[in-house]
Amino acid sequence: MLFNSLEFFVFLPVVFFIYWFVTFKSVQIQNTYIVLASYVFYGWWDWRFLALIVISTIVDYSIATNLNREQGQRKRKLLLWASVVVNIGLLGFFKYYNFFTESFASAFSFFGKTVSSGSLDIILPVGISFYTFQTLSYTIDVYNRKLEPTKSFVGFAAFVCFFPQLVAGPIERATNLLPQILKKRKFNYEQASSGLKLMVWGLFKKVAIADSLAPMVDDIFANAGTYPSSTLLLGAIFFGFQIYGDFSGYSDIAIGTSKLFGIELMSNFKFPYFSRNIAEFWRRWHISLSTWFRDYIYIPLGGSRSKMKTVIRNILLVFIISGFWHGANWTFIVWGGVHSLLFIPLLIRGQNRKYLESFVWKGFHKSVFQQLLGILATFVLVTLSWVFFRAESLAQAVVYFKRMFFNMSFQFYSHPQGYRLIDYFILLALFVLYEYIIRKDERNPYKFKSKSVRFVLYTLTIFGIILFYDSGIDRSFIYFQF
Amino acid sequence: MFRFIKKIVVYVALIFLVLELMVRVFHLYNDMPEWYLAEDKTYKRVPGQEGFAVFGNRKQKTSPYRINQAGYNSFREFNPTEEGIEIAILGDSFIEGLHQDYRNSIGKKIERQLENLQVYEYGHSNFDLADQMFLVHENKDVFSKIDFIIFEFKYDDDLVRGEYKIENRKVVFPLLRYSKLLTYFLDIGMIDSIKKVLRNFNIGQTPRTVDEINKKVIFLNNFEKLVQLYGLDKTKTAFLLDSRNTHTDFLKVLGNRNVKIIDYGPSFEKSKDVPTTLIYDRHWNNNGREIIASQVIDFLNSLESNSSFSKESN
Numbered sequence: 111m112l113f114n115s116l117e118f119f120v121f122l123p124v125v126f127f128i129y130w131f132v133t134f135k136s137v138q139i140q141n142t143y144i145v146l147a148s149y150v151f152y153g154w155w156d157w158r159f160l161a162l163i164v165i166s167t168i169v170d171y172s173i174a175t176n177l178n179r180e181q182g183q184r185k186r187k188l189l190l191w192a193s194v195v196v197n198i199g200l201l202g203f204f205k206y207y208n209f210f211t212e213s214f215a216s217a218f219s220f221f222g223k224t225v226s227s228g229s230l231d232i233i234l235p236v237g238i239s240f241y242t243f244q245t246l247s248y249t250i251d252v253y254n255r256k257l258e259p260t261k262s263f264v265g266f267a268a269f270v271c272f273f274p275q276l277v278a279g280p281i282e283r284a285t286n287l288l289p290q291i292l293k294k295r296k297f298n299y300e301q302a303s304s305g306l307k308l309m310v311w312g313l314f315k316k317v318a319i320a321d322s323l324a325p326m327v328d329d330i331f332a333n334a335g336t337y338p339s340s341t342l343l344l345g346a347i348f349f350g351f352q353i354y355g356d357f358s359g360y361s362d363i364a365i366g367t368s369k370l371f372g373i374e375l376m377s378n379f380k381f382p383y384f385s386r387n388i389a390e391f392w393r394r395w396h397i398s399l400s401t402w403f404r405d406y407i408y409i410p411l412g413g414s415r416s417k418m419k420t421v422i423r424n425i426l427l428v429f430i431i432s433g434f435w436h437g438a439n440w441t442f443i444v445w446g447g448v449h450s451l452l453f454i455p456l457l458i459r460g461q462n463r464k465y466l467e468s469f470v471w472k473g474f475h476k477s478v479f480q481q482l483l484g485i486l487a488t489f490v491l492v493t494l495s496w497v498f499f500r501a502e503s504l505a506q507a508v509v510y511f512k513r514m515f516f517n518m519s520f521q522f523y524s525h526p527q528g529y530r531l532i533d534y535f536i537l538l539a540l541f542v543l544y545e546y547i548i549r550k551d552e553r554n555p556y557k558f559k560s561k562s563v564r565f566v567l568y569t570l571t572i573f574g575i576i577l578f579y580d581s582g583i584d585r586s587f588i589y590f591q592f
Numbered sequence: 593m594f595r596f597i598k599k600i601v602v603y604v605a606l607i608f609l610v611l612e613l614m615v616r617v618f619h620l621y622n623d624m625p626e627w628y629l630a631e632d633k634t635y636k637r638v639p640g641q642e643g644f645a646v647f648g649n650r651k652q653k654t655s656p657y658r659i660n661q662a663g664y665n666s667f668r669e670f671n672p673t674e675e676g677i678e679i680a681i682l683g684d685s686f687i688e689g690l691h692q693d694y695r696n697s698i699g700k701k702i703e704r705q706l707e708n709l710q711v712y713e714y715g716h717s718n719f720d721l722a723d724q725m726f727l728v729h730e731n732k733d734v735f736s737k738i739d740f741i742i743f744e745f746k747y748d749d750d751l752v753r754g755e756y757k758i759e760n761r762k763v764v765f766p767l768l769r770y771s772k773l774l775t776y777f778l779d780i781g782m783i784d785s786i787k788k789v790l791r792n793f794n795i796g797q798t799p800r801t802v803d804e805i806n807k808k809v810i811f812l813n814n815f816e817k818l819v820q821l822y823g824l825d826k827t828k829t830a831f832l833l834d835s836r837n838t839h840t841d842f843l844k845v846l847g848n849r850n851v852k853i854i855d856y857g858p859s860f861e862k863s864k865d866v867p868t869t870l871i872y873d874r875h876w877n878n879n880g881r882e883i884i885a886s887q888v889i890d891f892l893n894s895l896e897s898n899s900s901f902s903k904e905s906n
Contacts, residue, residue: 116785130593297593306600533650568603569610576611577649581781 111154113363114316114585121151126370130297137294141268144291144371148273152237155277159235162200167270169196170245174252174259186253193249197242204234209438237277239435243402245270248284250406257284265292274367278360278589280378280398287375295372304554305369307568311555312362314571319355319541321585322578323348323534326525331500334510338519342510349500350493351538354383356588357396365553380552381545383492386484388452389462391492399435403428418458425457426450436499441507445498452491537578612773621776622646624690625659627716632730633758634723635716636663645690647873649780655693662714664688667695670712672737677709679892680735681832682724683744687715691875701885706892712738720749720800722818726756729822738828740895742854742888745831747811747838752800754814755821808839815845826851830891832884834860854891859883 111117125147133143153160173193180186248269251257260266269288275281330337330345337345361378368375378398385391392400411424426447433446456462497514501507525531548555556564615621623643630636637659647653662670665688672678681687681699689697699711714727724743728735735741769775777783802810818824830852835843837857846853860868860883868880876884 116789297596299593299596302596303599529648529652530650565603565606569607572607573611573614576776576780576782579649579780579782581784 111151112586113360113367114313117154121147122367122370129371134297137292138262138264140295141262141264141291144268144273145264145271148268148271148276151273152271152276155236156233159238162204162235162238163241163271163276166197166200166241166245167267169193170249170270171259171263171266174249175261177249177252178259190249190253193246197246201238201242204238206438240279240281241270241276243281243399244284247281247402247406248288251284257288260288260292262292272368272373274364274371275375278357278364278587279396280361280364280376281402282375282398283402287373290373298372301369301372301374305366307556308362308366308369308553310366310568310571312359312364312366314575315355315359315362316587317359317585318537318574318578320352320359320588321356321580321583322537323352323355324583325580326523326534327352327500329525330523331502331506331510334506334513337513337523338521339514339517340520341523342514344523346493346497346500346510346514348534349496350383350489351541353496353499353588354379360587360589362555377552381549383489383542384485384546384549385488386465386481387456387461387488388449388491389456390465391488392449392453393466399432403432407431414457421457422454425453429453440504441498441501444504444507445495448495448498452495533578537574608773612771615773615776618651619644619654620646620649620651621772622779625657625665627761628663629758630663632727634727634730635761637665637716639663646779647691647870653691653870655691656695657690658694662712664712664714664716665690665694665697666713667697667700668710668712670734672710672712672734674737678712678738679709679740679742679888680712680714680738681742681744681888682714682719682727683832684715684719684746684749685717686875687713687744688717688719689713689715689875689881690717691870691873692878692881696878696881698881698885698888701881702888702892705885705889709892715744720753721745721751721815722753722756725818725822725824740892741825741829742832743829745833745838747833747842749800751811751814751818751842752802754817808841811839812842812845815842819849824849824851830854832856832888836861852891854887856884856887859887 111121129140129143129147133139149160149163152163170193173189177186177189180189248257248259248266252259260269265288268291269282269284272282272287272291327345327349330341330348334342334345358379365375365377376398378396380394380397382391382394385394408424408428411427412420413424414421416424429446429450430443431446433442433444433449436442436445453462456464494511497510498504498507501510523531548557551557556567558564558567622645624645625641625643626638627635628638639659639661641659642657644654644656647655657665658667660666660669664670679702685691687698694700697713699713702711703709714724716723721743728741774783778787826849831846832854834857835853835855843853860880863879863883866879868876868883870877
């Protein structure tokens with residue numbers, strides 16, 4: 111079920127009212143109801159894959175319970191590996207099986223031997239990368255004794271399948287979400303109201319920004335071999351906004367929906383395009399995933415407290431795995447690799463933690479010009495790297511770059527269906543301006559004192575959604591495929 | 593909780609009102625001309641209406657329309673005579689042309705090129721071949737004066753029925769039509785999914801459907817039935833169609849009956865780099881209409897040179 115579908119428009123109020131009017135009496139009833147509603151939400155797409163969620167839930171619940179009981183380190187390690195094997199095994203089979211078999215086959219053919227790839231017709235279950243990582247984090251935390259395992263199976267099941275973040279995150283940590291799930295939720299007006307506002311803003315980012323740019327991005331990438339460099343650059347920039355609008359829009363709707371149910375999810379995006387270097391970008395982009403990799407891969411590998419060589423190796427590894435997490439394609443691996451190469455110079459120069467807590471132009475402590483330059487440079491680098499992320503294959507990405515840099519020419523691009531391009535430039539300019547205004551609080555896009563200003567902004571947001579709504583496009587979220 | 597619900601209701605109502613106002617002020621909605629069921633048992637537009645049809649969320653296209661006394665969108669009145677040369681083009685919304693300036697329609701384009709000839713565009717949204725042939729049959733006295741009849745034909749849509757019957761037109765929640773915001777939502781497809789659900793409960797206009805597996809047989813049978821019921825004067829009739837989307841067996845049937853074809857498919861194919869359809873819409877744009885007009889002109893010229901179509905007008 112998509113957040114931007116009619117089904118969800120009916121599903122959400124029904125679930126909301128039953129939750130607060132019928133199942134509010136105890137936390138057990140609330141959680142049982144969350145599990146049921148979440149299974150309906152997920153099963154709406156394909157009920158057969160519910161079995162995977164159930165398997166993942168049972169395995170990690172049992173392993174974590176045993177991990178807590180077990181004192182012997184060897185057995186504990188075995189249990190942890192069992193969880194890793196089951197979770198990564200499921201993910202590996204559904205997501206990476208064909209990639210590996212095909213890569214092996216092409217490697218053999220490179221040496222002149224023909225080997226059948228034996229690829230299977232496998233459907234990728236929606237959200238598998240997200241809930242697998244979420245359940246894994248729970249087991250790892252219990253293994254590291256950072257968390258007491260829960261005794262409530264239903265509570266744990268609700269943690270795994272909580273519908274607002276089940277299919278595309280944020281990838282929650284048990285330390286944040288589980289305690290909230292195990293406590294009875296009470297309706298909070300302020301929380302629910304801020305949730306609704308966040309949902310409206312998320313919907314705007316999805317419908318008005320991401321979906322409206324999609325036909326142009328699709329067209330430019332599909333015909334990269336024929337367009338001039340100016341159009342290819344435009345395509346990369348538009349894709350940058352499309353993917354940001356799509357994914358951060360989804361995250362906002364997920365966080366907003368959770369708020370309606372009395373649960374606070376972690377922030378996933380903090381205006382990443384205002385980042386002043388790549389390191390800051392990664393603290394603001396897909397935060398739940400980058401912190402997951404930091405906590406469960408980078409730090410266990412030694413983090414930044416090792417020799418520089420080891421730290422660089424760790425960074426490379428984390429970025430490449432992060433790229434591979436996105437999809438079984440060399441394009442994602444290269445994308446991750448490119449980001450690691452952009453990150454490493456900052457690390458060597460000790461600038462990776464430069465903009466740790468501040469937000470852009472806070473108190474003018476740095477020259478405006480310097481920060482602006484940093485933002486622009488980061489945006490250009492991130493935008494160019496998106497070409498790898500969006501391309502269907504490395505060959506397509508190479509063609510894209512070749513034409514963009516070695517076939518310099520300018521030509522006015524016209525929308526495949528003839529829409530006015532100027533509308534989109536105005537839309538993006540206003541969007542960036544508004545994001546700048548609200549940059550201090552990603553969870554509160556309408557934080558203005560005046561009621562009338564807020565009302566005008568709600569109305570304009572909805573008006574924007576209507577003006578840029580496109581009935582003829584695929585409205586699913588990009589991150590559903592990961 | 594009740595404060596929350598109350599506030600949502602108040603805000604939704606207020607935002608609705610402001611949006612309604614904005615849609616009206618910027619005239620984003622479509623002024624669609626009203627229709628009625630005429631004496632000849634076919635649907636027509638109420639004569640004398642003038643307005644603007646608006647297309648696209650952001651008013652990407654506005655086009656004026658004018659409904660003539662015959663009940664069709666046209667720059668001219670339809671007064672066929674024995675003496676003049678009149679061509680009738682019958683069809684659906686593509687011929688009705690509410691998405692174009694009525695002063696620059698296909699008919700007008702043809703008339704600019706061919707002197708002493710009048711083109712009557714009998715287009716009405718959703719008209720299929722049954723509607724078109726029934727219209728000709730019911731208005732024999734008018735069409736007998738018309739020199740040539742062109743049926744605009746789409747294979748997938750036009751042969752679903754083998755007999756004309758009045759299809760009751762249902763307006764879903766007629767009161768909603770008073771809201772320009774909802775009309776606008778309808779126009780831009782924002783409530784398509786709601787319409788789809790309502791159709792499951794038999795609410796709203798149900799699209800004509802056909803058994804996909806036996807489609808070809810059904811279509812050919814329907815064509816035979818229509819010809820039997822309403823007749824088809826092959827000496828003064830042609831089918832305007834796109835051969836790329838028409839089944840070859842149907843083209844053979846037309847060939848066997850010596851029915852003439854105006855095939856715009858190859859010309860549209862050649863024009864692939866320049867779009868032939870509109871923004872937000874699959875109707876022909878100006879380029880598409882130019883191509884159609886030139887195809888019709890070429891066809892009429894060929895008829896004239898073959899002497900199978902002439903009248904002492906020059």
